[in-house]
Amino acid sequence: NSQNSATTAQTESTSAPESKAEQSDIQNDAGWYSEYYDAETMKGKTLNMYGVTDSDPILAEFTKDTGIVIANLVMKNGEILQRLINEKESGVVIADLWFTGGADTFISASQQGLLHPYKSPVGNELEDIMKDKDGYWHGTSLTLVNWVINTELIEKNNLIMPEAWEDLLQDGLKGEVSMSDPASSGTAYNTVSAILQVRGEEAGWEYLDKLIAQVPFFTARGSDPANMVINGEAIVGINASNGDREMEENNEHIKLVYPADGTGWWPQPVAIIEGTENLDEAKVFVDWILSKRGMEAYARIRNAAVARKDVEIPEGIININDINLFPVDFQANAESRDQILLDWAEHIQ
Amino acid sequence: MKQKNSKLIKILYGLIIGFLVYFILLPVMSVIVYGIKSENSLFFSMKGLERSLGYLKNSLIVSFSVTAIATCTGVMLAFTLNRIKFVGRGLLKLLVLLPFVNPPFVGSISYIMLFGRRGLISNKLLGLSISPYGPWGIVVIQVLGLSSLAYILIASSIKKTDTTLEAAARNLGANENDILRSITIPMMLPEISSTALLVFLASMADFSTPLIIGGNFQTLASDLYIQITGLFDMKSAAVSGLILLIPCIAAFVIQKYHLQKKSYFTEETLSSSIEYEEINAYTKFFLISFTAIFISFIFIKYFFIIVGAFTKQWGYNYTLTFSHVNELIGKQYKPFINSIKLAFITASLGSFLGMLIAYLIRFKKLFLSNFVDFAATLPAAVPGILFGIGYLVAFKYPILGIGKWIFTDIKPWILLGTGSIIYLIMIARFINTGLRSGYALLEHINPDMEKASYNLGAGEIETFFRIMAPLMKDAFFASFIRAFTSGMITLGAIIFLLMPSNKVAVQQIFQVVNGGNIGAGAAISLTLSLLTLFLLGVFYTLFNIVEYMKVIKRNKDRLNIWK
Amino acid sequence: MEIKIRNMVKKFNGVTAINDISLEVIEGEMLALLGSSGCGKTTLLRTIAGLIHQDCGEIYFNNMEVSDWPAQKRNAAMVFQNYALFPHMNVSENIAYGLKIRKTEKKEIEKKVAEVLEKVKLIGFGKRKIQELSGGQKQRVALARSLVIEPDILLFDEPLSNLDEKLRVSMRQEIRRIQKDTNITSVYVTHDQREALSIADRIVVMDSGKICQIGTPEEIYYRPANLFTADFMGHLNVFSCGIIEENGERYYELFGKKIPIENRGKSIKILLRPEEIDISKNGVDALILDIEPFGSVSRYKLKCKNDIIYADFINRRRVGSFKVNDYIKIDFDVSAIHVIEGEL
Amino acid sequence: MEIKIRNMVKKFNGVTAINDISLEVIEGEMLALLGSSGCGKTTLLRTIAGLIHQDCGEIYFNNMEVSDWPAQKRNAAMVFQNYALFPHMNVSENIAYGLKIRKTEKKEIEKKVAEVLEKVKLIGFGKRKIQELSGGQKQRVALARSLVIEPDILLFDEPLSNLDEKLRVSMRQEIRRIQKDTNITSVYVTHDQREALSIADRIVVMDSGKICQIGTPEEIYYRPANLFTADFMGHLNVFSCGIIEENGERYYELFGKKIPIENRGKSIKILLRPEEIDISKNGVDALILDIEPFGSVSRYKLKCKNDIIYADFINRRRVGSFKVNDYIKIDFDVSAIHVIEGEL
Numbered sequence A: 001n002s003q004n005s006a007t008t009a010q011t012e013s014t015s016a017p018e019s020k021a022e023q024s025d026i027q028n029d030a031g032w033y034s035e036y037y038d039a040e041t042m043k044g045k046t047l048n049m050y051g052v053t054d055s056d057p058i059l060a061e062f063t064k065d066t067g068i069v070i071a072n073l074v075m076k077n078g079e080i081l082q083r084l085i086n087e088k089e090s091g092v093v094i095a096d097l098w099f100t101g102g103a104d105t106f107i108s109a110s111q112q113g114l115l116h117p118y119k120s121p122v123g124n125e126l127e128d129i130m131k132d133k134d135g136y137w138h139g140t141s142l143t144l145v146n147w148v149i150n151t152e153l154i155e156k157n158n159l160i161m162p163e164a165w166e167d168l169l170q171d172g173l174k175g176e177v178s179m180s181d182p183a184s185s186g187t188a189y190n191t192v193s194a195i196l197q198v199r200g201e202e203a204g205w206e207y208l209d210k211l212i213a214q215v216p217f218f219t220a221r222g223s224d225p226a227n228m229v230i231n232g233e234a235i236v237g238i239n240a241s242n243g244d245r246e247m248e249e250n251n252e253h254i255k256l257v258y259p260a261d262g263t264g265w266w267p268q269p270v271a272i273i274e275g276t277e278n279l280d281e282a283k284v285f286v287d288w289i290l291s292k293r294g295m296e297a298y299a300r301i302r303n304a305a306v307a308r309k310d311v312e313i314p315e316g317i318i319n320i321n322d323i324n325l326f327p328v329d330f331q332a333n334a335e336s337r338d339q340i341l342l343d344w345a346e347h348i349q
Numbered sequence B: 001m002k003q004k005n006s007k008l009i010k011i012l013y014g015l016i017i018g019f020l021v022y023f024i025l026l027p028v029m030s031v032i033v034y035g036i037k038s039e040n041s042l043f044f045s046m047k048g049l050e051r052s053l054g055y056l057k058n059s060l061i062v063s064f065s066v067t068a069i070a071t072c073t074g075v076m077l078a079f080t081l082n083r084i085k086f087v088g089r090g091l092l093k094l095l096v097l098l099p100f101v102n103p104p105f106v107g108s109i110s111y112i113m114l115f116g117r118r119g120l121i122s123n124k125l126l127g128l129s130i131s132p133y134g135p136w137g138i139v140v141i142q143v144l145g146l147s148s149l150a151y152i153l154i155a156s157s158i159k160k161t162d163t164t165l166e167a168a169a170r171n172l173g174a175n176e177n178d179i180l181r182s183i184t185i186p187m188m189l190p191e192i193s194s195t196a197l198l199v200f201l202a203s204m205a206d207f208s209t210p211l212i213i214g215g216n217f218q219t220l221a222s223d224l225y226i227q228i229t230g231l232f233d234m235k236s237a238a239v240s241g242l243i244l245l246i247p248c249i250a251a252f253v254i255q256k257y258h259l260q261k262k263s264y265f266t267e268e269t270l271s272s273s274i275e276y277e278e279i280n281a282y283t284k285f286f287l288i289s290f291t292a293i294f295i296s297f298i299f300i301k302y303f304f305i306i307v308g309a310f311t312k313q314w315g316y317n318y319t320l321t322f323s324h325v326n327e328l329i330g331k332q333y334k335p336f337i338n339s340i341k342l343a344f345i346t347a348s349l350g351s352f353l354g355m356l357i358a359y360l361i362r363f364k365k366l367f368l369s370n371f372v373d374f375a376a377t378l379p380a381a382v383p384g385i386l387f388g389i390g391y392l393v394a395f396k397y398p399i400l401g402i403g404k405w406i407f408t409d410i411k412p413w414i415l416l417g418t419g420s421i422i423y424l425i426m427i428a429r430f431i432n433t434g435l436r437s438g439y440a441l442l443e444h445i446n447p448d449m450e451k452a453s454y455n456l457g458a459g460e461i462e463t464f465f466r467i468m469a470p471l472m473k474d475a476f477f478a479s480f481i482r483a484f485t486s487g488m489i490t491l492g493a494i495i496f497l498l499m500p501s502n503k504v505a506v507q508q509i510f511q512v513v514n515g516g517n518i519g520a521g522a523a524i525s526l527t528l529s530l531l532t533l534f535l536l537g538v539f540y541t542l543f544n545i546v547e548y549m550k551v552i553k554r555n556k557d558r559l560n561i562w563k
Numbered sequence C, D: 001m002e003i004k005i006r007n008m009v010k011k012f013n014g015v016t017a018i019n020d021i022s023l024e025v026i027e028g029e030m031l032a033l034l035g036s037s038g039c040g041k042t043t044l045l046r047t048i049a050g051l052i053h054q055d056c057g058e059i060y061f062n063n064m065e066v067s068d069w070p071a072q073k074r075n076a077a078m079v080f081q082n083y084a085l086f087p088h089m090n091v092s093e094n095i096a097y098g099l100k101i102r103k104t105e106k107k108e109i110e111k112k113v114a115e116v117l118e119k120v121k122l123i124g125f126g127k128r129k130i131q132e133l134s135g136g137q138k139q140r141v142a143l144a145r146s147l148v149i150e151p152d153i154l155l156f157d158e159p160l161s162n163l164d165e166k167l168r169v170s171m172r173q174e175i176r177r178i179q180k181d182t183n184i185t186s187v188y189v190t191h192d193q194r195e196a197l198s199i200a201d202r203i204v205v206m207d208s209g210k211i212c213q214i215g216t217p218e219e220i221y222y223r224p225a226n227l228f229t230a231d232f233m234g235h236l237n238v239f240s241c242g243i244i245e246e247n248g249e250r251y252y253e254l255f256g257k258k259i260p261i262e263n264r265g266k267s268i269k270i271l272l273r274p275e276e277i278d279i280s281k282n283g284v285d286a287l288i289l290d291i292e293p294f295g296s297v298s299r300y301k302l303k304c305k306n307d308i309i310y311a312d313f314i315n316r317r318r319v320g321s322f323k324v325n326d327y328i329k330i331d332f333d334v335s336a337i338h339v340i341e342g343e344l
Ligand SMILES: Nc1ncnc2c1ncn2[C@@H]1O[C@H](COP(=O)(O)OP(=O)(O)OP(=O)(O)O)[C@@H](O)[C@H]1O
Pocket: B272, C012, C013, C015, C016, C017, C035, C036, C037, C038, C039, C040, C041, C042, C043, C044, C081, C191, D131, D132, D133, D134, D135, D136, D137, D162
């Protein structure tokens, strides 16, 4: 079951001038609204964005709506974080926005003062767990831990199609489960910490020990297990995705399975970079992506499970309401990280 | 008082030293200081050190094997393809260069699909089920790639073989074996050792192969990458980088001092033909079949990528489809242009600078030459991503990095955040390829060539461009190919410096492959490769246009004579 | 070892370097190969050594066809015109190379290398790098490298061209001594006809890839078969004379002398070597146009009637006192005349 | 251009190649540099050209110190001993190189190249690759390359060593003509003393990095200052004689001749060139031990009393009839004797 759904009704930005109210109606028809939007001055402006996924189609949609162009540079979470740290130190602000990535890196960034707080009025639509309480970031979509399964090999080896976490421990999957290293992969860390949180320390480690025995080696990157399963090097891979079915669609022999007894997840946030010279435009983007219009575009184009619940879910997307999400405390996650990794290191030996 | 050099040379040399200090030493020093300064870095815990040393051992195991195998293979390939005449040689000569236009990311996927546990060849064809993951997987993949590097470096110099020496040995009664052992190979020592050094450094610094195929056998370079991208611990990464540098520097020093004792140039700088007139049939058979087998390995991989790009589902469903290719059409073309521009400019400038430095050091006997040599080679030993961090931490300060101590409040020009920084880092990285191939070749050029030019009144610049440059042309092109192709697919070094508005093509592939659509990944990688290949063809033609014109003219002359 | 060459042809893309040459080198003889620059001497030597392959023709060693033998089987050591020393070895190593290949004992190698270094006057140079030698020193190393292995056949390609006269004479004697002692069949290419005359048992004169004449030094020098050989072997005074018939006697006239001739042709060429011309009271007058001192001989350019004549006079001090523009009286001995018939 | 060299020293790690040489080359003169192999000729030439730098000493061109000038400023073209042709250019391009550098017009270049190709007898070779030339052809290209630019100074390092006599003579004349016509100061290294005698205005004889003697060809040949020069310039008969005092007159005896001498020393060396010895009815008996034919001259090894004497006789046919083991009577002119005092 999903988390409590208490929504904060408070709107901070009541300072919007009256004169704009009319305008807002028009824009509401379009499905989005931002009080900072000024079509005249913003048309043709270019913003820079960092992110971990290819967001170009969504950004194109944004440009269609607003005339603002956004160039997105794809990097890994750690790379983005390091760039921001160093860029801040030198006073060179390259990116205006950061869109997609692990929530933990956003938390870390906000703690280091790399992000600019902005409580978007549209953010009120989101559940608390989906956003930072100080407005440093807002979640846009969900990343869900799932299993990539090679159905061909399941059949060939007469295995039970895994549905629950215990199914990964079946004999036939010995050496055939691929998982990344929690120390270097957010996916794996999230899985491990979620299992520990849900099952409790003792039972959790007991299960993990058995799981470890099934895995031939831990890959360095979160994306590796999926590739191994596609290649037939493993039968089940612990993976993370946006809730999309792309991998299934691209590969006939692959099935994405969301464990019935709960799975780890985290939001993919959007945030404004501290020091940006295009603050207004950045705010427009945040408002836009969090709006119904933005979320719908996001869900449609990326086949992603989005944070807003009032968005129509297109065909072929996992409805998060159907999935059993582990209750996750991101803050706790971040704090206990070192300890869990130390324990993990001992358990894999 | 030794050789005197003109002001011009001195100024040029000074500028080069400045460049090397600023754009190589400064970033590398920065990253080291950066790593050591941090309180909580892994370096200061015994455990961290132990961990790094463990990875170092892995690195060394892999790199030594790869260096030995790839260098030998490179020598054999260069030998077979340049000195033995046989049918189909031209084709093999072309194919052996394929690894240079390495389609990023999908190469290893192709390899796994073919030779993995359930690979097409290993499992379906041969019925084996061997895990490709582990040290041998790394070695095999690196050897396949680096042998081509070895080949091209050695081949450019093998063309300068003075065959009269072999004739002399033959005449003194030496059989082909003796000649190979006592003349041919020793005469190739400059290029062999130069190549071995580059292969060693490349293998040490390669992080992606261990990541993909290493399984739980990771090397120092891949660990470094994991530390940055997974652990977000750039400082520990810097320390790993420091440890990684130690064996690389050692290799550099060994190579340098090993060579200096002997001379390799002869009176004749070119032989009219270097092909063996006759060669033992068994040897010929062995060499040719070895080459053919090796090249077919390379070829199969590429062929399979082509298959992947045009079939519905790579590895499972081989129905022909153009959907992957069609997908490309919607893609932005600008990153491709950016990539080409970046690769072309940096590869030419880097190779040129490298050759120039090689020339200055070898022929001009200038001060600080060891230092310059070392500084220019250093980037080869530093994994790209670490070098990138170096740039990030060094050039985030004003006036090219040193303004940190001068300007505290005002904000003058900062390199970070400008488009030029990625050009600078790539040039800095490519200098060493030019340098190595330049060295290897210059060993064979009689210094009197240069002196004759001065004597006829040509100045330093004219001499360099008219005499030395043409003689070093092949080596330059070898270096250019290597730099250009690697420039087209470099990501690690520039990821910290790229501007979102100036993306490169390889990023798109990265995005696609990350999305799990390997068919499309294959298609786009292939496109990039073909583009690279096409451009190389164009460059090669342009590069040799003068010669082509001559050949054409000659043939015309001949025809006229016949008329 | 006897060498036989039959109808050899060698072309380099279009350029005919050797044009149907047949030749025999007798066992133990020293055959000199003389010819103008670019006439194919080096090419011929290289084909004998097996370093390049002829396009046509055969080579026999002791009546065994070796045309297809690889170079290393032929045991025919060559001194290369451009030395071809191994740059990565020092002087001793270069010289020892052939011995090492022959698996000679180390002690023996050292001894032989030391000996030959002495013979080529390079004692103390053993450890030198090749690049640290002067031109003549390099050439001597190349010579030593071939001599030391005492092969069946020795092929010299202008082995002394970069040495001074004194060294050249002593090297020549050394070569000759070794060659005679060990009875090694040798072919000796030189551009210096004096060297050929003094060292060779027989001389081959080549021109544009063909053989002009083969013979002993004497034959070649005194009885050249054609104008080319004659001219090549030393400067030549050539007179074209018409034959005069008087009273049934046929004769021609040179400097007023009537010289009878049995020849039936209408015109002949008369060759007179510069050294055959003598100073004599009974001679004809000649004006000295130029004097070129050549060491022991000086070459005088003389004008005698309407002919320009070259004469070599030994360089005695008393002769040396002639000056340009002096008049002298010259004569020659009829027996010194060499007659070539027809239009050569 | 006048060249002045002051106290020049050049060492190569320990080997002294030039040992304190001072030398002047007068404007427009052709100075020949003679010396045994490895005596430092090439090194001296290279320092003048600025291709290597002396350890000590200065060089002046027209009284301007050029010691620190780079090679390209000196305008002193050199013919390299090892040719140093550019392998990536064909013959014409090699020759045109210096002209191109001088920004000569294209037409002009073509014309000059064609001219010089004719002079070195390589018409039709313009398009050839350097690797496709014979040794002598390469040497001529090297020569042409330097001649064509008509520099201030010409430095020849054994420029004709790989050519046959005929070509050599004609090249020599060509060089001499160009040099005289354009009045280019030239230094000409050769190992061939005959060449030096015939081409040079003055000759420098070097030995182990030092100058032995400087003088005109005549001086060097007839009045050698020391035994080395004397010997180097041609084979020499050296007799050590004691001086006899009788009736207040001092004389020494050679082959029965009493020759008066004013010298006060106890012993002298008498030098007699082989060509000064003559055949004469009044002479002393001598046995022919060996005859070495040298073209127009033959060198006879004679035994006369207990001395071994070398004599050069012109190669007339009538003389040629002497054979080894014949006895002949020889004599010499007293004026031909060159006396060097003391123990040289
Ligand atoms: N590789 C080649 N390609 C084309 N022509 C060649 C080649 N080698 C030699 N020649 C030509 O063949 C002819 C004979 O050459 P070779 O070297 O035998 O002459 P050579 O008699 O030794 O002359 P030299 O006395 O100048 O050394 C020359 O005209 C030369 O230009």
